[in-house]
Amino acid sequence: MTRCAVLGTGSWGTAFALVLADAGSEVTMWGRRAELTEQITTEHRNGDYLPDVLLPESIWATTDAAEAMRDADVVVLALPSQTIREHLQRWADLIPAQAAVVSLMKGVELGTTRRMSEVIAEAGGVEPRRVVVVSGPNLAPEIAQRQPAASVVACTDHDVADLVAHACATPAFRPYTATDVVGTELGGAVKNVIGLAVGMAEGMGLGDNTKATIVTRGLAETARLGEALGADPATFAGLAGVGDLIATCMSPLSRNRTFGVQLGQGRSVQEVIAATRQTAEGVKSCQSILDLARANDVDMPITEGVVAVVHHGLAPDEMGRRLLSRARKAEAD
Numbered sequence: 329m330t331r332c333a334v335l336g337t338g339s340w341g342t343a344f345a346l347v348l349a350d351a352g353s354e355v356t357m358w359g360r361r362a363e364l365t366e367q368i369t370t371e372h373r374n375g376d377y378l379p380d381v382l383l384p385e386s387i388w389a390t391t392d393a394a395e396a397m398r399d400a401d402v403v404v405l406a407l408p409s410q411t412i413r414e415h416l417q418r419w420a421d422l423i424p425a426q427a428a429v430v431s432l433m434k435g436v437e438l439g440t441t442r443r444m445s446e447v448i449a450e451a452g453g454v455e456p457r458r459v460v461v462v463s464g465p466n467l468a469p470e471i472a473q474r475q476p477a478a479s480v481v482a483c484t485d486h487d488v489a490d491l492v493a494h495a496c497a498t499p500a501f502r503p504y505t506a507t508d509v510v511g512t513e514l515g516g517a518v519k520n521v522i523g524l525a526v527g528m529a530e531g532m533g534l535g536d537n538t539k540a541t542i543v544t545r546g547l548a549e550t551a552r553l554g555e556a557l558g559a560d561p562a563t564f565a566g567l568a569g570v571g572d573l574i575a576t577c578m579s580p581l582s583r584n585r586t587f588g589v590q591l592g593q594g595r596s597v598q599e600v601i602a603a604t605r606q607t608a609e610g611v612k613s614c615q616s617i618l619d620l621a622r623a624n625d626v627d628m629p630i631t632e633g634v635v636a637v638v639h640h641g642l643a644p645d646e647m648g649r650r651l652l653s654r655a656r657k658a659e660a661d
Contacts, residue, residue, distance in 0.1 A: 329354050330495040333400040335415070337364055337389065339377040339468035340432055341406025346472055348404075349384035350498040357389035358396035365389035381472040394422045402428045402495055409435025409444055410612050416451035423452055428488050430460045434516035435613040441620040443513045457485040460492045461509050463516040464567040465575035467582065471501065478502040480568040482512035504567065511563030514554045515572055518617055520584045520610030521631050522546030523576035527588020528637070528644040542630060543577050549628040553617075556624040584610040591637060592644050611638050629654060 330353040334345040337359035349355045359365045368374055368389040372382055390396050397403055403423055407415060412433060423429060429452065431444045442450070445459045464479030471477055481496070481503045483489035493503040506512060522542060529538045550573075551564045563569055576582045587608035590600045601607055614634045621628040633651055636642035 330401045330491070331399055332356070332402040332404060332495060333358065333396045334404040334406055335393065335396065335419075336404075336406030336432075337361075337368065337374060337377070338406060339374075339472075340466070341404070342368075342374045342378050342381075342383070343466075343468040343472040344404060344406060344432060344462070344496070345387055346381070346383055347496050347498055347501045348402075349386050350474070350500070351494075351496050353402070353495045355384075355387045356396045356400075357387060358393050359389055359391060362391050365391050378469065378472050381469075393419055397422050397424060397427075400424050400427050402430060402492055404430040404432060405444075405448065406432040408612070409433040409609065410438055412444065413437065413447050413451040416448065420451065420453045423454065426458075428458055428460050428483070428492050429454045430462055430492055431513075432462055434463065434513075434520060435609050436517050436616040436620055438612070438616045441616050441623060443510070443517070445509050445513060457483070458488060459483065459509070460488060461512045461516075462492070462496075462503075463512050463572060465571040467575055467579055469581055474498075474500040476500050476502075478504060478567055478571075480504050480506050480512050480563075480566065482506040482509045482568070484509055506563065506566075506568075508560040508563045510557050511554050511559030511561075512568040514550060514557065514559060515564055515569040517613055518546070518550040518553065518628075518631065519573040519576045520608065521614045521617060521634050522550070522573060523582055523584035524588035524591070524608065524610045524614070524634050524638070525630050525647075526577040527582075527585040527590075528592035528647070529588075530585070531589040531592020531594075532644060532648075539577065543573060546577075546630050547573055549621075549626075549630060553621050553624065553626045553628065556626050584608040587611060596641075597638055610634070614638055 332348045332353045332355050335358045433444045460483040481493045489505040633647040
């Protein structure tokens with residue numbers, strides 16, 4: 329039996345813990361708040377994030393990270409991307425030496441423009457061949473309801489990817505292995521930014537032509553960044569690329585799309601955060617993604633527009649006008 333530690337008790341971490349347990353893995357979760365870890369262990373539910381989901385009884389939780397990771401074959405990181413370095417600097421000595429370390433995070437670190445796998449290797453002292461990225465169209469509430477879904481399990485070491493894929497394969501969750509860590513991560517990070525843009529269009533009352541245009545051109549700029557960083561172009565046509573992008577841009581369950589809708593309706597970033605009591609990942613990562621693109625001389629106009637709205641107060645309708653007034657060019661350029 330594979331022993332798994334899931335660090336983080338948010339919606340996606342909890343849903344993935346359920347998948348691991350359904351696959352027959354032994355699962356321990358770590359969380360900061362004792363009342364929530366106690367609820368997961370004794371009541372088999374997470375009332376804060378997935379209140380209507382009954383968790384497998386085999387899952388238990390603790391506030392002790394050392395206890396959660398003891399003898400783990402797989403360590404899953406399901407924490408906010410901008411806090412992971414701080415956590416790993418405390419936990420580096422606790423991660424078992426041979427464990428696969430899985431990132432469920434979809435962001436780029438502010439200040440360093442590091443992808444999450446790079447942060448894990450640096451701050452956690454984890455060999456890159458042991459770092460695994462799981463990404464795809466994985467809206468947590470649907471996964472927790474055991475609706476059919478698939479995902480990519482990417483690692484430069486195919487044997488390590490196979491280990492993690494085996495640990496999370498269930499009748500409802502189908503993992504596909506890959507070795508393109510760069511492309512898998514970029515697809516997951518940039519789609520949050522494009523989801524914000526699609527949400528803005530929705531909030532302004534614009535139709536499917538507009539939203540399809542944003543999705544398609546958003547995928548194009550994601551692929552351009554991927555090419556500059558050495559990703560496999562085929563990744564962006566798969567689950568971690570267009571698959572995740574569709575789910576994020578089209579589903580009302582998507583926090584990024586929902587956040588963007590409210591921006592499109594005229595609310596400020598601060599007003600949306602106050603109303604929802606959370607910040608969508610794309611709001612946090614859009615600037616670091618744009619910084620990464622500029623450092624590699626990659627044109628990402630939608631991402632640039634989202635940054636202008638989120639960080640500089642540009643009106644969403646003005647963002648649209650700027651995008652449409654750009655110089656014409658061949659689509660493939």
